Amino acid sequence: MFQGTGSSVGKSLLVAGLARALVLRGHAVRPFKPQNMSNNAAVTEEGGEIGRAQALQARACGVLPGIHMNPVLLKPQSETGAQVVVQGRIHATARAREYQMMKPSLMPFVLHSFARLREEAEIVLVEGAGSASEINLRAGDIANMGFARATDTPVVVIGDIDRGGVIASLVGTKAVLDPADAALVRGFIVNRMRGDPTLFAAGMAQIASRTGWASLGLVPFFDDARRLPAEDAQDLANAPRRAGTRCRIAVPVLPRISNFDDLDPLAAEPEVELILLRPGVPLPGDVDLVLLPGSKATIADLAALRAEGWDTDILAHRRRGGRILGLCGGYQMLGRFVADPDGIEGPPDRVAGLGLLEIDTVLGGEKRLARVQGATLADGVPFHGYEMHVGQTSGADCARPLLRLDDGRVDGAVSADGLVAGSYLHGFFADDRQRAAWLHRLGAASDGHAHEAAVEAALDGLAQHLEQHLDVEAILRIARAGGATP
Missing domain, CATH: 3.40.50.300 (P-loop containing nucleotide triphosphate hydrolases)
Known part of the structure; x- marks a missing residue:
């Protein structure tokens, strides 16, 4: 031992x-x-x-x-x-x-x-x-x-x-x-x-x-x-900016951030500058993507995001035509409201979301835990990942799902203009094909980095x-x- x-x-x-x-x-x-x-x-x-x-x-x-x-x-x-x-x-x-x-x-x-x-x-x-x-x-x-x-x-x-x-x-x-x-x-x-x-x-x-x-x-x-994946969010650190960076991705590091190894494959890409925003640091105005990560307590982390003023920064980024992606808890934050009637993640509550997707989330029911694979609906690029969440999300933007799973289900939502998206899936950036497709959308290119082989x-x-x-x-x-x- x-x-x-x-x-x-x-x-x-x-x-x-x-x-x-x-x-x-x-x-x-x-x-x-x-x-x-x-x-x-x-x-x-x-x-x-x-x-x-x-x-x-x-x-x-x-x-x-x-x-x-x-x-x-x-x-x-x-x-x-x-x-x-x-x-x-x-x-x-x-x-x-x-x-x-x-x-x-x-x-x-x-x-x-x-x-x-x-x-x-x-x-x-x-x-x-x-x-x-x-x-x-x-x-x-x-x-x-x-x-x-x-x-x-x-x-x-x-x-x-x-x-x-x-x-x-x-x-x-x-x-x-x-x-x-x-x-x-x-x-x-x-x-x-x-x-x-x-x-x-x-x-x-x-x-x-x-x-x-x-x-x-x-x-x-x-x-x-x-x-290798970090166990503690305190171990997350910004890498020095590298020559040749073509894509900047900002990630608010919220108090109850979860499954943050979703970020590791992006951080390893030479053309990507991954900016981990700590409290007191504003969102830069020139980032290509704001990525809202998973959270163990969505309502509490949404309050922390607002306390830092990051909600204002994210809305300004959206008005400038910037892209936003939410994963799991971050996906829930992008909607019109998040409700926790049974107090699953804290005191029972219902709060307004960021309003960037026409979706609503109610926490409850059995926790879904499963390894999955499928493809993005827009371009058919394959992915593998896993689900780990509690709650149901519905709304008009769910009619434009982000992903189709091999078991026939769909997941996520995309805004009408395609600039805001969210998904319950974790781990799909570890799939080299999916990561390369996202970087292409952001004007960058993957160097062929094979994430699993690197681990x-x-x-x-x-x-x-x-x-x-x-x-x-x-x-x-x-x-x-x-x-x-x-």
């Missing part, structure tokens, strides 16, 4: 890279994360949902993603509350304190899923959540040491040198852990080293001496990690990187020994 000194120390990518390295060695490997908190989710083969990071790790293992790889997924809807997804399906909505009381009842689901994966694989790589040293949350814990103790799983602790204070964070973790928890820790990894690694040799020795944990590697910063190459590169800088043999010995005291 790989736990961290804190959030965003690189646990997800290290597990993905190590999984690919072990698969290349001939091992049968599965990823597992007992509890995840992310609005970047993926649809599984069973029609459930798990964290996007575990879907990437499954890909690294060469297997399809399944609900047991992430049995508890928390999808934040507010500063203090989240939707609780258990084994792929919505289980409850809970505030933070309510969830703390709920956690013990979720451990049986976690243990059941873990047992299923152990039956399938030779090695299960477990990813912790947040920080191993959150002793204030230790009671009832299912994500870190609570899980490790319940399953007698050996632990490796990861620290991030790039954020500073890595010696104190690792030594401090050992200092605050309950002795029985600390006894499960077998080693440590220091991640994201920049510069000369020999300059931190003494630091590695000091950590080993003060903790008694084995030093398993100092991992240099891996630049191609940017080609595979990045995983292979990460595996090679970890083989070079981690003691993989020692990690295998730890896994085979289990939680028994060495």
Whole structure:
């Protein structure tokens, strides 16, 4: 089990890279994360949902993603509350304190899923959540040491040198852990080293001496990690503007943005400048496309968009003849109103939308989770993607759908002049054919970038990187020994 000194120390990518390295060695490997908190989710083969990071790790293992790889997924809807997804399906909505009381009842689901994966694989790589040293949350814990103790799983602790204070964070973790928890820790990894690694040799020795944990590697910063899906919206960043940019796409980064890996294929295109708008930054007046991304709480994010004044900027962009595309929650925002009569995403409410499409949305009913494929109606360009939404959208512009699915259904809506469009589909920019068609409409061209192949190459590169800088043999010995005291 790989736990961290804190959030965003690189646990997800290290597990993905190590999984690919072990698969290349001939091992049968599965990823597992007992509890995840992310609005970047993926649809599984069973029609459930798990964290996007575990879907990437499954890909690294060469297997399809399944609900047991992430049995508890928390999808934040507010500063203090989240939707609780258990084994792929919505289980409850809970505030933070309510969830703390709920956690013990979720451990049986976690243990059941873990047992299923152990039956399938030779090695299960477990990813912790947040920080191993959150002793204030230790009671009832299912994500870190609570899980490790319940399953007698050996632990490796990861620290991030790039954020500073890595010696104190690792030594401090050992200092605050309950002795029985600390006894499960077998080693440590220091991640994201920049510069000369020999300059931190003494630091590695000091950590080993003060903790008694084995030093398993100092991992240099891996630049191609940017080609892999980010788990946290805070990891999204604007790339430097490149020479030859012909298309500018602006994306408001709303507080509850979801499924933001929809943006990754666009960001990788040399002729595209993807502008991620953070609070306090106005929408540039010369962009070619405004892309409204998915949202875990459409009404709340629509209020945030208005509070930033981005609604005014978007309407001005529309008056100038600019193009607008909404995906899922962003699609719902483009209509005349969004209603949530049952309080699915927050307090029951009905609010005006941006009024750029003649559609209305009512949230409710079963959540639709499915992998789909089809073609755009206007030009017949194929796509593949997935649905992950709650609600029904109707209205005059739905008579001009954007997409036709292979199962005969249609999806989305297009304005009468063709400049505003929306769809419930995620992931279709990852289809090279569909992405190239969109860029052509915007006056740019794809360089032939093969997105799926680039992800595979990045995983292979990460595996090679970890083989070079981690003691993989020692990690295998730890896994085979289990939680028994060495």
